[in-house]
Amino acid sequence: MAAKGFNRIIIIITTISAAIMELLDTTIVNVALNQMAGSLGATIEDVAWVVTSYAIANVIIIPMTGFLAEYFGRKTYYLASMIIFTVASYFCGASEGLWELVFWRFIQGVGGGALLSTSQSILFDAFEPKDRPIASGLFGMGIVLGPTLGPTLGGLIVDNLTWSDIFYVNLPIGVLASILTILFIEKKEGEGTRKKQIQIDYLGIFLLTAGIGSLQFILEKGESEDWFDSHLIILFTAVAIVGLISFVVWELYTKHPVVNLKVLKHRTLALTLIFTFVSGIGLFTSVFVYPVLVQRINGFTSTMTGLSLMFPTLIAIPMFPIIGKQMAKGARPVPFIVVGFLLFIAFGIWAGTLSGDANMWDFFPAHLLRVLGISMLQLPLINQAVAGLQPQEYPTGISLNNMVRQLGGATGIAIANNYVTNRVAQHRSDLMSNMTSENPLFMERLNGITNTMASRTGEFFSATQMAYRQMEGMVMKQAYLLAYLDTFRIVSLFFIVIFPLIFLLRTPKKSQEEAQKAALAAADSH
CATH class of the missing domain: 1.20.1250.20 (MFS general substrate transporter like domains)
Known part of the structure; x- marks a missing residue:
């Protein structure tokens, strides 16, 4: 009741x-x-x-x-x-x-x-x-x-x-x-x-713990452990593969599974989990990359960083009950998902154009697009995940949806860490190629810094060395900025690649009475 x-x-x-x-x-x-x-x-x-x-x-x-x-x-x-x-x-x-x-x-x-x-x-x-x-x-x-x-x-x-x-x-x-x-x-x-009366699936719990736990460890620690150059990462990869394959096989055939994976036979749920995974990448990766960018490059304090995320979020929050009311009136989830994906694609492209001199309000429009995109995705994906399920299958569908969102976030952060490292090296190499005596702009900047340093120290040779070090620092800062901006674009790329699959989604039509009975049964099954 x-x-x-x-x-x-x-x-x-x-x-x-x-x-x-x-x-x-x-x-x-x-x-x-x-x-x-x-x-x-x-x-x-x-x-x-x-x-x-x-x-x-x-x-x-x-x-x-x-x-x-x-x-x-x-x-x-x-x-x-x-x-x-x-x-x-x-x-x-x-x-x-x-x-x-x-x-x-x-x-x-x-x-x-x-x-x-x-x-x-x-x-x-x-x-x-x-x-x-x-x-x-x-x-x-x-x-x-x-x-x-x-x-x-x-x-x-x-x-x-x-x-x-x-x-x-x-x-x-x-x-x-x-x-x-x-x-x-x-x-x-x-x-x-x-x-x-309930039989505990001890083997299923063990295999799930070993498989998912190892996968999460790989995603979280892979970059810091140099990925497959590390014996530890290789070991956990083997455990993850064996554990997850064994878990899936066992859960499909045991009479009392800890997680009823048979619900994945429903195409709507299986497709929705893909979109939830990508939305998890967008939600968590953007919140992970942005603070590192603005504190490392733009000079934001921790408080400024948090406030710059909070203001657009508070503006977009009313969208959730509005979308909820529309869904209650029978609105289909798919159009909301389409708009959410487009908004997130726009966020990544816009955020990828910002500069190292941007202030918190310069980031505001991009973050507003991000939060509006999330608001368009979260509720419709939750409803779409259980749209084709039987009431007794709802708890498993919701749990899998929540788990996949978390895994999407971990995957996105792991990709971002690895991608930034590689792109910094590439951007540094590209920028350093312009630091030659044949480049008049570089020589003008170098001589200017050298003269400034020499006027302070009185020593031309040491001033030249300090000028080179300062230029190196400027190059690295620019390389990191470009790498972080590339990462925002990569987030958009995930949404672009998956976008065509949206048109494969189907929401089973139900009468209002059937929908209400299903929702009541779903609550009873939790």
Whole structure:
């Protein structure tokens, strides 16, 4: 039964806050890695495990949320996950060593993995079937706000407090959300009573953990480990291949799979997962590349970086309930997906033309295109993912959709890291080819810098050496700028390549009564 009045408002606040909190922690640490490294006496490469461990735990647990919610009972599992996440957040902030912090980040990721799919199903239950697209719109706001607010909040905290406080900020939210869950989220009829009847797929869980965990490790650490020049990456690649192939075969043939992969026989879901994967690349890669670009090249502080992401996001946020209302009236998802892809293509092209002198408002139009594109994609893709499924298959469809979005983000970031490294080398080589005595513009700039240095030091030879070093620094800065701008264009390229597949999508037509019954059954199956 749908919630009413005050109870519904509390459920909306609780579930969206939990989803934002989980996704916020995927990006909030990105602006604090330097401070963590200095405080913990670790290298940047080692401290990156703080990000990697959370992502690995997340992507392992997300596809199992449907099974775990059914086994333990949805409310019990949701509350336990929130408590685990909150307690782990405290110990992350209190950690005194790198590997202690990495351990608690993994535990935090285990708890956080349930907060996406389970929050979504609880929120759906608070609405009548005909209004559930509006619930999807509200949840879509959380999906976008989380990764976007991460750098903003992280920047404010790092600039004014300490890195530990980026974890402590979860404590009041987690405690309040846990109390509200106990008081206002009701157990569904029969919830948790089938525990003894459910057989646990231990082998499936092991293979999923090994396969997906290894794949996520490769994506997160491949660049820093020199990819296949590293024996560690080769080992994890072998584990990922064997684990994932074995997992797929086992889940297709076992009677009690932890993840029902047979839902992928539905073409609509299989195609939608491709679009969700690419949208994950766009959502997470753009938020990853942009802060590095503007802090390294444009001289933004962490706070300025966060605010420049937040302002266009806040403007575009009202699009989510508007799209939700349109979906509730029967609007098809495909036209929204088309517009979303076009907006993201425009974002990548526009962002790829900006300069190293651009200020935060120069980036504003590009970011507005990005957030409008995301708003056009998230809710329609969620609805399209379950469009062709039977009600009992909905939890698996939603969990796979959420997992694929996270994997898309990890893949995009891995590609961006590798691509930037290669493009910097290429751009440096191209730029250096112009630094010759035959180039009058170069000689004019070099002589100008040399004369300035000589007037300060009184030594012409040392001034010439300093001028060359300064020119080298200018070349490297320009090479990085061009490489980051190329990366925005690569994000657009993914959307361009996949775009024609949109026209293969079909949304099964249902009467309003059938749609409402299916939505109600879907909520009952969560």
